Every structure is written in C-alpha cells, then in structure tokens.
Amino acid sequence: MVQKIPKPIYDEESRPFWDGLNNGELLIQHCNSCRENIFYPRSICPHCFSEEIQWSKASGNGRIYSYTVVHQAFGPYKEEVPFIVGIIDLDEGVRMMTRIIGERDQIAIDKQVSVVYQQIDNDFVLPYFRLV
C-alpha cells in the first residue's frame, strides 16, 4: 500500500493515543475529578482544570453528528475524492473527526457507526468508522 497520508507529528502527550490504535484500541481520557470524558488528549481537564487524568478504552461505538462528501481536496488527498469525512459522537460523550466508510446513499446523520482500525502504514493506524 502506498502511503499517501502524512503521519501526524506525535508528541509525548499524544503518543498513547497513536500507540493504542496500533494495538487495536481507541483510547480517550477520563477526568477523575469531574468525571468527564475527554478527547483529544490533554494534560489538563478542559472542564475543571484537574490534572488527575487517566487513559480509558472507548467502546468504538457512536453516531454520526455530521459529515461531508469531499469533492475537491489537496495534497495527498487530491486523488482520493470523493471521500467522506465525518464527526462522530462516541457513546462515551466525546467527539472526533474521522473518515466514514460506506456507500454514500447509506450515510446519514444520527446513524450508528463503529470503529475500524485502518492500517495506513506499518506503524500508522487511523480510526475510521463504518455503519453498523
């Protein structure tokens, strides 16, 4: 597989998330102080400023909050159009951007989706979602 997607610039804060994907786990964070779940990874809770944050494994299930079919893209994505990018509300109450895999006509807001671990490169996995 030709890698067309540039690898994100990992840092110490984000590495557990990316490592988790390599191990088939979708990791989010949980604040032990205010009990909110958190995504993307942070070292401080954006709800209460607590630093008592731990990683937790998400179910990988959620619903489509919104999506778009991209017809004009740039750089490494140019050749891939049309493709579908969405925002997913995970069951754990956090949102993430993703690619949605599936037939255009089947995809709609509020439909349920689950995570697919898309191998991009030998050590680079992205969490895509598909309709359940």
Added chain:
Amino acid sequence: MKSERIAAIVGVAESDLGKTPNKNVLQLQAQAAKAALDDAGLTKDDVDALFTAGNWAWAPNLMLAEYLGLNTKYMDSTNIGGSSFEAHVGHAMAGIQAGLFNVALITYGSTNRTNPMKPTSQAPLTAQYEQPYGLPGTVGSYALAAMRHMHQYGTTSEQLAEIAVATRKWATLNERAYKREPIEISDVLNSRYIAEPLHLLDCCLVTDGGGAVIVASKEVVSRTKKRPVWILGHGEANSHNTITNMPDLTVTSARESGQRAFEMAGVARAEIDVAEIYDSFTITVLLTLEALGFCEPGEGGAFVSGQRTAPEGSFPMNTNGGGLSYCHPGMYGIFLLIEAVRQLRGECEMRQVNDAELALVHGTGGVLSSTSTVILGRD
C-alpha cells in the same frame, strides 16, 4: 441608542483588489493606509497606534511599522482569523477610552490569489486529530455545519443559494467587485460540489487585496474631513478552534458577540438599516443571521428566501457584493467595515441604502471559531 461618543471611524480605503501580481502585502497595506489617511484628512504623523493581522511575517506589526516609518505608542496584532479587524476596532475604542492613544491605523493586505498558501502536510499539536482525514480545512468545516443545519431544520441548498444570488446583485452595482455577471439560483445549484452540501458558488472568491481603517478619538474627530461614523457597540466571542470541537454546529458565537454589541450600543435589531455580514460561505451568513437574533434558530433559510437581502429586498446585506462576489483575500473582515462606513456616509451611489443611519458589521474567523460584532452609527 447610547449617547456617549468615544471613538469614530474617520477614514477607510481599499488597496488595489482582485489580482495584484505586481504588489506585495506591504505595498497593498501602504497604499490602503495612505488612502485612508487622505480620506480622514489626517497624516502619518497623527497615527499613534498600529493594528494589523496576518501570517506573512514572524511579527507583522514590526515589519509593517518599519516599512511605513511608524513608531507608535501602541500595537495590537490580535489574529482570530477573518474577524480580527472587527476585534481591532473594539480594541482601538477601548485603548482610546483608556487614554492610551488617539489615532489607530488598522490595516490588512494579502496576495492570496497570486501567492496561494501551500497546503501543509505537517500536522502538529491539535491539528494531528483532524488533518490525517483529508478534510479541506475551511470549506470542509463549513460543509459539516451546513449538513447539520439541513438535517436539523430542513434548510435547503436553494435557500443557501438565495444568499449567493442576492449578494451577486449587489456586486453588479459595485464597479470594484470582482464578479459582476448576474447569477440565478439554478447556477448555484448546478455549480460543482466542493464539499457537500456546498457548491462552488456557495464559496467565497479567492482574491488579492488590502484595506485600511482609521479609528480616532472624539477630540481628533473634530478636525477630520468627513462625517464621523461612531463606534456604538462592540462584542467579541469564540467557541472553538477545530471544527470537531464546535459545541453546536448550528450555533455560532455570534450569539454572544452580537448580544454584547447590541447591549453596548443600546439599539434594537429592528433599528439596523444595513448589515455587513461575513460571507466566506453562504452557510456562514445563514448561521450568523440566526445567532445574531435577526431570526429564530432554524429560520435562517426562510429569512433569506425571496431575495430578502438583495438590493430590492427588505434586509439590505453585503451591499458591496461581499466575499462571495466583491473580494475575499482570506481575512475579509476589514472590507465589511469599509463598506459599512461608506453606506453611513451616503457614498455608495448605485448601491446606497436610503437614509442608512445604523449599520451592523459582523466578522467570523477560523472555522466558525471566532466572531466579532461592531455596531456603527452616524449623527
């Protein structure tokens, strides 16, 4: 309307617009700054505060100040995207009220058409959670908002197209506008998709261009050339940076910035004679009209129907032809201010809104991330 007069916009000007392959961003800003000072009847020596926003230098204010030969008492480089210049107007008024300076020069310049920004493949910091999915950042984000609004309220592509068509009608009346041939709703719907549900004609232009605005204290106003346009109200707000983190894709922070501006100005929505509302995309306008309270949430589509915002309509909006048809060099906010001032001075000839006394100017920056609202009025 509040009676206290603190600061006014006393000079406005654009640089060359459209395609300006022979001018760099410093030249564009110098050209606009000189013209705006002429418009005000002030000189370079009157300027004691400099405001600019851009990403064309490590410290744009310093480069521009040196180029223009200015050593001001005060600088502000607030960059919250396209709404930066509405924020600058508010900050300038606050600085004048605090007695820090008397004359602020606000400038913008971009060669976004001649030298487009190269898409970066680097995704550091919080960009790493979005960029790998290939969303074309700006248009893709607004498309996500439009799709959600359609789902939630039944808003249609035809309703969004109403905005593009009405705005083009205004552009036909403005000789500075880049696109002036009339379009119909079917033209918008038949233009190709960029990111569903947004078509090419739902999207703003990509042009070069610059502008300048002069804000002066009440004391200075008495010796300026044209009638002052008073800054009556200002509000600023932000809700997110990345589109994934916008709390509600159908509600922008215009709700907060607008409320603050209306409260400060002491005017009602129904009193606004002309509105200049950031139109990076048709959906930007629709969401903003709702969030500012010109209609209820979800009613934006109905509100703009029947060409309500066109020259013959009951809600004159984006009277220069907007970012959709007049010019859009990337951070469009300064041009909203320039047009509002010209409308309140009665300088708009063919496109003049009769007896315009109160104008609302609203900037949106980033991916619906920041907003700044300014209410302007003449005596």
